[in-house]
Amino acid sequence: MKQNLLTISLIALTASVVLAQHTEKVDTATFSKIKKEEMSNSKVMEILSMLTDVHGPRLTNSPGHKRAAEYARSTLASWGLQNASIDQWDEEFGRGWQLKKFNLQMQEPTTLQVISHPKAWSPGIKGTVTTEVVYLDAKTEADLEKYKGKLKGKIVLLSAPVAVKPGFKPDATRLNDSLLLKMANATLDNSGNDGFFFRRPSGAMLQAMKLSYAKWQLCEKEGVVAVLEASPGSRLEDGTIMVSAATIPYPPDVPFDKRVRAQSANAPKILPQVVVSDEHYNRMVRLVQKGIPVKMEMTLETEFTPAANGFNVIAEIPGTDLKDEVVMIGAHLDSWHSGTGATDNAAGSAVMMEAMRLLKSLGVSPRRTIRIGLWGGEEQGLIGSRNYVKRTFGQRHDRMRPYDSIELKPAAAKFSVYLNMDNGTGKYRGIYLQENEAAGPVFRMWFKPFNKMGAATITLDNTGGTDHQSFDAIGLPGFQFIQDPIEYGNRTHHTSMDVYDKAIEDDLKHNAMITASFAWQAANRDGLFPRK
Numbered sequence: 001m002k003q004n005l006l007t008i009s010l011i012a013l014t015a016s017v018v019l020a021q022h023t024e025k026v027d028t029a030t031f032s033k034i035k036k037e038e039m040s041n042s043k044v045m046e047i048l049s050m051l052t053d054v055h056g057p058r059l060t061n062s063p064g065h066k067r068a069a070e071y072a073r074s075t076l077a078s079w080g081l082q083n084a085s086i087d088q089w090d091e092e093f094g095r096g097w098q099l100k101k102f103n104l105q106m107q108e109p110t111t112l113q114v115i116s117h118p119k120a121w122s123p124g125i126k127g128t129v130t131t132e133v134v135y136l137d138a139k140t141e142a143d144l145e146k147y148k149g150k151l152k153g154k155i156v157l158l159s160a161p162v163a164v165k166p167g168f169k170p171d172a173t174r175l176n177d178s179l180l181l182k183m184a185n186a187t188l189d190n191s192g193n194d195g196f197f198f199r200r201p202s203g204a205m206l207q208a209m210k211l212s213y214a215k216w217q218l219c220e221k222e223g224v225v226a227v228l229e230a231s232p233g234s235r236l237e238d239g240t241i242m243v244s245a246a247t248i249p250y251p252p253d254v255p256f257d258k259r260v261r262a263q264s265a266n267a268p269k270i271l272p273q274v275v276v277s278d279e280h281y282n283r284m285v286r287l288v289q290k291g292i293p294v295k296m297e298m299t300l301e302t303e304f305t306p307a308a309n310g311f312n313v314i315a316e317i318p319g320t321d322l323k324d325e326v327v328m329i330g331a332h333l334d335s336w337h338s339g340t341g342a343t344d345n346a347a348g349s350a351v352m353m354e355a356m357r358l359l360k361s362l363g364v365s366p367r368r369t370i371r372i373g374l375w376g377g378e379e380q381g382l383i384g385s386r387n388y389v390k391r392t393f394g395q396r397h398d399r400m401r402p403y404d405s406i407e408l409k410p411a412a413a414k415f416s417v418y419l420n421m422d423n424g425t426g427k428y429r430g431i432y433l434q435e436n437e438a439a440g441p442v443f444r445m446w447f448k449p450f451n452k453m454g455a456a457t458i459t460l461d462n463t464g465g466t467d468h469q470s471f472d473a474i475g476l477p478g479f480q481f482i483q484d485p486i487e488y489g490n491r492t493h494h495t496s497m498d499v500y501d502k503a504i505e506d507d508l509k510h511n512a513m514i515t516a517s518f519a520w521q522a523a524n525r526d527g528l529f530p531r532k
Contacts, residue, residue, distance in 0.1 A: 023526075024442050024445040024446075024525070025526075026445055026448060026449065027517075030517070030520055031513075033361075033362055034358050034359075034513055034517055034520075035513055037358055038354075038512055038513050038516075039509070042505075042509050042512070044350050044505070044508045045350075045503070045505050045508070047075070047349075047350040047353050047354060048342065048346055048347065048500060048508070050068075050071055051068055051071070051333075051341070052340035052341060052346050052499065052500045053500055054071075055067045056068070056335065056340030056342070056346065057335050057336065057337040057338070057340050057341050058334050058346075059097060059098070059120055059336065060096075060263070060310060060376050060377045060379065060380060060383075061093050061094065061095070061096040061097075061263070061305070061376070062096045062097055062098050063096065063098055063305065065096075065334055065376065066096075068333060069086055069311060069333060069374070069376070070086070072313045072333065072349065072374055073086055073313050076313070076315040076353065076356060077315065079356065079360050081315040081316060081317060081360065081372075082318055083314065083315060083316050084313075084314070084315035085313075085315070086311050086313060087311060087312040087313065087314040087388065088309050088310075088311050089309045089311060089312075089376075089377075089384065089387040089388075090309070090387065090391060091309060091310070091387060092265070092308065092309050092310075093263065093308065093309060093310035093376070093380075094261065094264045094267075094307050095121065095263050095264070095265060095267075095304045095306065096304065096305035096308070097120055097121045097302060097305070098302070098305075099117075099118060099301075099302055099303075099337065100302060101299055101300070101301040102117070102299060102301070103298070103299040104116045104274060104297075104298050104299075105296065105298075106284065106294060106295070106296050107130065107296060107297050108294065109287065112280065112283075114277075114280050114296075115239045115241065115276065115277035115280050115496075116228070116241065116274050116275060116277065117337075117496060118243075118272070118300060118302065119244065119247070119273040119275060120245045120246060120262065120337050121245055121246045121262035121263050121267070121304075122262075122270070122272050122273045122274070122302060123269075123271075123272050123302060124272060124300045124301045124302040125225060125226060125272050125298065127299070128298070128299045129225050129298050129299075130295065130297045130298075131154055131296065131298075132154050132293060132294070132295055132296075133154065133155050133156075133157060133294040133296055134147065134150065134154045134155070134157065134288070135156075135289070136156055136158055136215050136218075136219075137288075138211065138215065140211065141210070141211055141214045144215065144218050147218065147222075149222075150222075151218070151219060151222035151223070151224050152223045153223065153224070154224055154225060155224065155226050155227075155296050155298065156226070156227050157281065157285060157288070158215055158216075158219070158227045158228065158229050159229040161230060161278075161282040161285045161286075162230045162278040162282065164279055164282065167237055167238075171491050172487040172491075173484075173485055173486070173487075174426070174484040174485075174486070175482070180429060180430070180457045183430070183459040183461060184430075184457050184458060184459055186459045186460045186461045187460060188435055188460055201252070209252035210251070210252055212249075213249050213250065213251050216247065216249035216271075220270075224271060225272070226271060226273065226300065227272070227273050227274070228274050228275075228284075229273070229274070229275055229276065229281075230275075230281040230282070231275050231276065231277055231278050231281070236278065236490075236491075237279070239277045239279065239280075239496075240491060240495050240496055241276070241277050241278075241338060241496045242275070242338075242493075242494050242496075243275045243494070243495075243496065244336055244379075245262045245263070245380075246262040246270055247270070247273060248260055248261070261380070263380070264307070265306075274300070275338075310384055310387070311376050311384070312374060312375050312384045312385075312388055313333060313372075313374040314371065314372070314373055314374075314388075315356070315371070316369050316371040316372070317359055317360065317366060317370045317371075318365065318369050319366050319367050319368040319369040319370070319523065320367055322367045322368045323368070324369075325367075325368040325369065325414045325415070325416055325528060326368060326370075326371055326411075326414060326415050326416060327366075327368050327369070327371070327416045327418075327519055328370075328371045328372070328373055328415075328418040328471075329352050329355060329370070329372055329419045329420075329515055329519050330352055330374065330375060330385070330418065330419075330420055331345050331351065331352045331374060331420060331421050331467070332348065332349070332375040332378030332384065332385070332466070333345070333349050333374040333375060333376060334377060334378055334384075335379065335498070336379060336494045336498070338495065338498075339492070339495060339496050339497060339498030339499050340498065340499050340500065341498055342425075342492070342499050342500050342501075342502055342503050343425045343488055343493070343498055343502055343503060344488070344492065344494060344498055345378070345421075345422050347421070347425045348420070348422050349374050351421050351508055351511045351512045351515060352372055352374065352515065353374075354512040355372075355512050355516040355519060356516075358512060358516040359519065359520060366519075366524055367523055367524050368522070368524070370519050370520075373385065373388060373467075375388070375467050378422075378466065382467055382469060382470055384467075385467035385470035385471075386470040386473075389470045389471060389473075389474065389476075392409065393409055393411050393415055393474060394407050394408035394409045394412050394474050396473050396474045406474050412476060414528075415528075416477070416528045416529045417477040417478075417522050417528075417529035418468060418471045418476065418477065418478040418479065419479055419515060419519065420467050420478065420480045420481070421480070421481055421483075421511060422465075422466035422467065422480065423466075423480070423483040423485070423488060424483060424486055424488030424492065424493070425486055425488070425492075425502060425504045425507055425508065426483040426484030426485055426486040426488065426507055427453075427454065427455070427484050427504075427506075427507035427510045427511060428450075428455045428481040428482065428483055428510060428511050428514050429455055429456075429457050429481075429482045429483065429484060430447065430455060430456060430457025430459065430481070430482040431447075431457075431458060431459075431480070431481050431482060432459055432461050432462060432463040432479060432480050432481075432482060433458060433459060433460050433479070434462050434463075434472050434478065434479060434532075435532065436477060436530070436531070436532045437460065437532075438530035438531070438532070439477060439479070439530055442525075442529065442530065443458050444458055446518055446521050450513075450517075455510075455514060457482055459482065463480050466480055468480045475531060475532065476531070477529045477530070477532075481511070481514075483511075484507070486502075
């Protein structure tokens, strides 16, 4: 009996796929209008400049983030979108933070303007301090004994130097045909994980974590002025630095969900923390190791704002006969703070806003409501989109398979699909299906008008780390586009070089056209988008 049922199921699945290919309609006339508007009257770079040059960076709950959110809300409303609002979460995010003044110079043995940036939610220091630099050169906890009583009032180099070599590979690349073919041939057996996979640290990693915790403890007890660290990862060279949140030291056996975050209202007092470019950091380490005294001058003024709930930006184009059913597009609005958050992710937010503008320019209404979500707190764990999904559509109580504790709200039954952008400035080349086989034929038809533009790859692979996961986690269709990497992974992601100049106008126009077209197709197709 089981074998017969399996045979029937496979026949039904094959039939449904073939049927979808033949019945899925493609509105090429509307696409032509969208393309004409984007090519002749694009606003995507203007939006990007406002989000970056004017309102960047946009660290969650910071003054810049709040200004950017209000700009997005008011701009969407000015285009005629309805219910444009600042969508408050039902949970507290924590404190806002911004950098007011910062300078770091090496004064001895020679003058050097150090390429560096404070970590988010780092405290400041009083006035300008000039002091000696100490490198904590310790391979074991026992090695730290020699530094006791010698660190008070000093600036400490905490991390090991980073190997920096000349770069023989180009920073910017596009996906080649062989890789796209491999993605297209992915099966359910070899598709990626869903972003909820956890790996236990190795023994060597645990020892490194224990040593790092001991270093932090020593610095706190001794009363150092500030802690400097090399920019993480060897991929960042030529003065580019990667900066995120300040460290609150914990023993490695404390679970991450039990740790207080730097933005939290109840965060403990921590040391001022600065990330330094690998080249300049390595130079200071070499000088100290040669026995040559290094003296530095430092100014660091930061500002905290009171802890508050986080927020998103929501607006919509109301539907007609199916207005209770919803199609969503979105991207995260927040960013890290050493750059202006251009490729991560003002690019995605600008594309989504531009897609909504393009749809309004059509002068007609979709059958289903098309809604945009610009999420906050993505960089701290997809908090904004997860909170919105929880409040609006439902939640999943477990984090590992089998997913048997999903609690849906009535609105979930009328949700169609969510489309996300968050992989830099690169053009769309296709889409990740998140193992939703039934979605493949639909997307294949929707991509047909864009095949000659290089967008055609459909892969069963999952991709993680961004806001479509919040929808996918409770069984709602949520998707992230495949994008050309350009230099996202090795130059702009979370770095000081994540700035407007790194965005590619033609790619963003390409993405806005596809997003608008897909949203329109989803809003006007005969049925809701197919689910897993």
